[in-house]
């Protein structure tokens with residue numbers, strides 16, 4: 001199946017941005033979103049679809065049974081003095097807009113391959129690189145654009161549900177052009193549950209997630225999440241023109257996109273301001289992040305590398321730095337294949353504005369949007385990240401890693417207990433249920449289990465434990481692709497099923513957007529039992545021709561996951 005290729009889609013995404021030619025980093029200052037389209041003439045093709053928003057005429061493109069309006073700006077370009085500022089809404093549209101191609105991606109952080117990774121393994125894992133090339137989009141600091149894909153035959157008044165996609169990529173990479181919304185819209189027509197698809201670019205890495213006390217004081221933390229919020233508001237204003245119903249919006253994301261969705265659920269004390277009514281999270285929940293000053297060293301790093309150290313106002317200096325200078329400083333900062341692994345340099349953090357408390361505290365206080373959710377994990381979510389920490393070869397090394405990176409403030413006895421919950425036994429490690437196989441190094445499977453649980457599995461379980469009886473929730477674990485060497489059902493393995501191809505998760509998502517229940521109302525697909533704490537059921541998507549989807553219990557690694565969640569409450573990252 002696709003799994004082997006896509007398991008390393010993430011690696012590929014990373015590798016690609018690293019290998020991209022330097023010219024692609026050149027910022028294009030003038031916006032080319034507003035090209036007149038009236039010179040285009042069509043001979044045999046159907047006429048290009050048009051939409052009027054305010055006084056602006058947008059010319060889109062017809063593909064199959066969908067009309068696509070791509071690369072629509074939804075905020076003032078975040079360039080010049082608007083760099084490192086809250087996204088600024090646009091004045092009403094006017095004039096003609098070419099909306100036939102997706103906008104440029106936001107500046108991508110360069111990715112380096114994991115330290116000390118064997119080249120043969122890279123070959124094995126990196127098969128995806130070639131496949132991903134067509135998806136690579138040029139980047140630009142001016143990147144805040146949104147895309148809408150709708151069934152061709154619907155228009156204003158159709159009031160279709162809306163799925164809004166949040167891409168993943170570790171808050172450092174990701175772009176909308178990788179996801180062809182046409183696929184999900186076509187599928188929604190096929191199964192008689194049509195939807196409108198939306199995706200937006202949001203700022204990444206140091207542009208979107210600058211940390212430090214300076215960022216807090218200037219109220220510019222979590223800009224990437226603020227971009228997403230503004231895009232959700234854009235949907236409220238404009239989606240009815242496309243035939244979408246602004247009261248039927250479901251947020252939908254994978255990895256850091258799912259984490260973004262999860263954080264949208266807890267911002268504003270959980271008040272969703274009628275922006276959405278449901279959420280779907282593939283491999284990502286409320287990541288246990290702490291104070292924005294936990295990222296001070298990365299702010300200081302940017303200041304140092306851009307030559308801003310002696311500036312009176314370092315933030316102003318960062319704003320004035322040439323794009324290339326800023327970007328190359330950001331490229332030198334640790335990326336998600338750096339040794340620190342899942343403890344990413346650039347993360348959402350508690351900034352006092354978007355996040356006013358660690359997300360786990362929000363959940364305990366009930367500061368969560370009370371909307372139905374789908375939330376799931378790939379079984380081996382941690383394996384990709386542990387490839388970077390492959391040189392951890394003894395328990396002492398692992399202890400050192402935990403004390404330096406994962407939980408620097410934890411007490412020795414707490415780390416001891418953590419290591420007991422994650423024993424030095426290949427059979428208990430990740431990829432799970434693979435016996436003694438896949439031991440890339442002596443502590444690899446153990447480290448992978450710990451990293452994956454800390455950032456991916458425990459937040460999902462924690463959310464359900466505290467919210468699963470209060471709001472409707474459906475859970476899954478994806479186990480397909482288990483036999484992929486070393487990484488098993490790695491992080492990202494469910495992407496082909498959920499959005500890159502037409503799989504069961506896509507159907508469930510479409511039905512959820514329509515009915516607020518993944519089972520829909522037509523009895524399509526394997527019934528998915530709702531989660532509740534007395535009998536916490538989930539579905540397992542597994543490698544089996546006869547039983548590709550089975551019911552299971554959400555009770556794996558109960559104590560370890562509880563303990564990890566307890567630790568993340570005490571020591572958010």
Ligand SMILES: *[C@@H]1O[C@H](CO)[C@@H](O)[C@H](O)[C@H]1NC(C)=O
Pocket residue numbers: 115339391392393397
């Ligand atoms: C593994 O390599 C990284 C990067 O070179 C280094 O920082 C780290 O200390 C090493 N860890 C061990 C346990 O040797």
Ligand SMILES: *[C@@H]1O[C@H](CO)[C@@H](O)[C@H](O)[C@H]1NC(C)=O
Pocket residue numbers: 559560562563566
């Ligand atoms: C986690 O914390 C809760 C509340 O303090 C406690 O009841 C529970 O035993 C802890 N779980 C583990 C595995 O330590």
